[in-house]
Amino acid sequence: MECKVCLEPYDDSHKRPRVLPCGHTFCSPCIRGLVQDGYLPCPTCRTEHVIPGDYSFFPIVFEFEELLNRVKHTRGTPATSSSSSPSSVTSSGRPRRERGSAISKKLTNLKVEQESSMCQSTSACVRMRRQLAMYKASLVEWEREHRQLAGDLRRFVQLNEEVERLLAREREAVERMQLEGVDKTQQLRTARRTLIEVRSSQDTFDALNHGDFAQDEAEDWMLKCREAFPGVDAVRKSVKVRAATSKAVSQMFRETRNCSDVPLTPAEERYSDIISLADIFADQANSLTDPDPSAEESVSECLAVPQESVSDSLCLADEIVSEPIHVAEDSVFEAVRVEGSEADLVTDGEDADGGEGAEDDSTILRKVRHIQFTATVDLTAESLSLMREPVRAMLEAGEVYVVQEGQRHVRSAKLSLREDMICLHHLQEKHPPALARTISYCEVEAMLDYSYALTFLELAWPGSPPRRVYIRLSPDSGRGRQFVMLCSGEKGHSYANTNFLRVKNKGLRGECLQGGDYNFNSGVGGHNIIPGLACNGEYKRRDVTGSVGAVYTNALNGAQFYIRTRGRPAVNRFTVFGQVEKGLEVAAAAIALQDVKKET
Template identity: 30%
Template sequence: MTIGSTTCLHYVNVSENTAVTYGQRGHQSLQSQQCHYYKYGAEGSADEACIVSGASPTGTVGTASILLGTETAGERSVVGISAVLLRAGAAGEGNSVGVLSPTSTVDVVTVLQKAVGGGSTDNPEECNVCCITYDESERRPRTLPCGHTFCSSCILQLTTSNQLTCPDCRASHPATSLDNFPVSYAMEAFVKKFKNVQLVQTAGAAGETPSVKPAAEKQMPVKTKGGTTQKRPSGMSKKLWSLLGEHESSMRSQLTGFQNTQSQLEQYWTWLTDQNEQNLQLLKKVEEFTHNVATFVKLIEEEVARVMAMKQEGEEGVKQLEARLECLQNANTAQEAFTAINHADQCSVEVEDWRQKCQKQFPDDNIVTTSIKYGQVREAIRTALDALAAETDATHTPGLPPHPDPASTIMDKINTITKMPQQITVENLLEMSQRIKTLVENLLGMSQRMKMLLQDLRIKTLVEDGLVFAVQEDQGGIRSSRITLENDQISMHCLQDQPPPPHAHTLQVSEVLGARDPSSTLVHLDLGWGGSTRGRVHIRLSPNTPAAQQFVLLCTGHTGVSYRNTKLHSMGDKGRPGECVLGGDYEGKGGGGGAGIIDISDGQYQESGRAGAVWWRYDDAARAAQFAITTRDCEGRWPLADVFGEVVSGLEVVRAAANHSDITQVTVVDCGIVLNQ
């Protein structure tokens, strides 16, 4: 048969699912009720092409109705009543022209000639698939990643399963939407220019009106100048005048948009400049703060060096005092006694000079105050950095939406990112007022806490420097006891028959003892032998027992006598279960003294067979102040009665004293009561 002026070399009437084998291409499955297969060119030649159509095989085919088909490697499937599948080149080559849309009506001869010619190079303003000129609506030119360009309509119809195979080079591209393939603005400009040239050529004919009539529904653009409507020149056609008006209107619209964008850029520039100025100011303050901190660090390092030097002098002083104390204890002759006393007096003067020097030099008020201020700043900076790090590490960072409105301005986008309100409401004002009020209250509270903290630090320094004493004045004069801080425990030591040192801060003994919790009293004994203190023993006393009340009075020296400088005088059951050490003879009678200062016989005492139990042993009033501390469990023996306390720490010190070769050399160097627990 004949297609246009071209002879079809082959014609086959193919039924549904019948395979037609030709050349090296393999086979072609035609899935239709009644299909007609046409061959253009020699079998397997370079100009081979084919058409599958539902049209009649007889006569001359001028046009054909076309439906979409798909092609895979080595096999081509045609789905539908009729379709056109075109390939240019030898069998197996990848330069298929492709398929046409289901609604297209095309000249078959033109299609075959384009197929054999390898594409529409003579008409670049047309889509190579549908052979229709590009426009600015449904058939906008779009470029594939492989570089070939087709209209939007054909791209949509060629897309299957989110994939698109290029009809020219057969490259496969992901295609979830038309936005995957950008519009070819260069091609659009070319087509527009091409149309303009055609219009000018048409208008240049001898007074002839262009053959292409404008659409009836399209309003003719009006040219204006200075607000006055311009008339069309007599030598210019209506079509050209309309085209000129379109371009002028488009240019005005572009100018307005350009000016708006320029204004947005100006606002953005102002915003950036303001942000940069604030950052520069912040950077300057940070640099100043860093410089001040570096200077302060040097001051602290110098202060640390002075403190370390003073501590070393103090350690030497402690060694000298211990040595002089041992000499006083071991003096056996009058000469040794005088020598020991002279050396002790000299050492006391040196130690007192050292203490006075420490009190004058330390602490440096400026360093302490500045350190507290910098501490608050450090905490604020640390909090800000932690918040910034948490914001950076978050799974979602506030910003532009995935697909922002193209009409959004630059400042709209900035407001979206920074979450700035577009409008201020009454609720915003009320919430702002409440937040500011809360912030001010917090700042005031912080200021008050800083003052309290500064005061606490000053008090702590005074206590550590030994400048806080508890005093008691009676007929015998003023007696005083040291207030010390050790391991966060504040202790009042045993009263001594001497006034506090000059410039010391004093408290009344009655006020100090009245501040303690009587239901849970903690006292301490410092044991020593061989000229040095070996450790501290803390004893928890049972509440509301006479023996415990007497023990407190003797640990504090409140009545004038105390356990201070008394010795342990004996042991019981040494090396056996129930082993204990005995002490409390404040009269120094080798265990025969230590009269009770209150009646302790009437009380509800506990029983215990555990090591660490503290109990009183004698009903004899002459020795009622004596106490015993168990160092070994009773293990099967009757539990101990009259227990009024328990060692909560330092039992190993008591056991070490029990293992000393001479228990009578173990001394209660100091004693006192713990004020906070």
């Protein structure tokens, strides 16, 4: 028999027969030559077989070799005589088949059938071995993934331990402040008793001075508390890690509840259901508003206020009025309206000295609740565009900042909310406040539609609060983009803190306010930051009231702009890139000033 590829007979040394998983047999050299990039296409049925190693992966058909050897041996042995001598017949009289004699056709057919069946079994074994090999590879990969997950879990545990240490340091700082507060409270009580018991004028003056000193000390202590607590980093990390851990653990126990033969402990059972973040925050709020009854005595001691002191101004209000709370430079926290009984730790009755209980300053608790409310929010361009709670609350509080990271410095700018519009202020070379939530400048910039962008200039001069002029840039143009970049400070230079330069045609048609020299603030600068800006029909507009355009067209002064307060509709201008949409009266008021250069 011969190979179907090279048409040469098989042998038991070089051209040994090997069987493919599809059941077809070829010699070893041909199989080796057919292997390409780990695949072997069968020349007969075109089935592609994956080879994890070399051609020796396909087994040798030993039965086929044995059959070939027998055939060769039979062909090489001369046929014996079929005489009916006594030694050549069996006891039943049938001819005896001598060893090495020719095989009958029927037996040959049986051998061929058996060989084919064995080839199929061999192929089935090879396929099974391949499945076992693939299954083993899957098991090895799963073991690797479990080791990696175990490492991730260990890092997760380490993160929890790190937050625990952070909270422990925060708690120790609070305890130190509590002890200091007990001292301040005792000083106030002592000063009050002295003030009550004095009988002479000199003693009264001394008691008043002592009382003023004690009150100043107490005020300083309370100010330190407001500035030090809450630790934004500790609270925010704690909220995030607890929320993520609770969610992950509850999901893990819910999904793997029936995977272990060991019953869950009561502590583990509580994670069998999904824990919502709302429940977590509700528990946190309760922990803040419902103090431990065992601590009532110490709390009362710290919060009690003398009855004879200015109690009219310190009486417990029914509710706490919303008020701005300054938490960091350039950042204002807006307190929410909450019921006094819910927000504050209040003492009932009188203290040992007869003074009525009073509410504590709940600024710290408000900050804590606000951090809890916003800590788990993913601040993205999408969440900004939807502007749902608590993103709106963060914008209203002035806590959202964009960050532009450079090679040598970090620049940031505040995002504020005004008339339901998100306003991007100019970038400055400083880090955002500690309480701020940040988003990349690139993400915010991607939200900007240059074909209909709305920018604002905030004008201020002595005796007047900052007022805004809103300018709509339409359509999309190079000069409009340059104006946006200089308003935001994207490229480093900015119109911020520059003065207006002059008023042209004051009181006449064509009156306008000119500015934009960010280089020298004198009128000789204002270089283009976008090269190649032209003066063509793209900027051709009627010179109407409220139009905004470039004062010059050259590259050295091309960033200077004007705001037209009295139009000339009959005249065409070729540098107009925007129109005042709101606040034109602010520009008119600026023109009315005696010295326009005092405006910024």
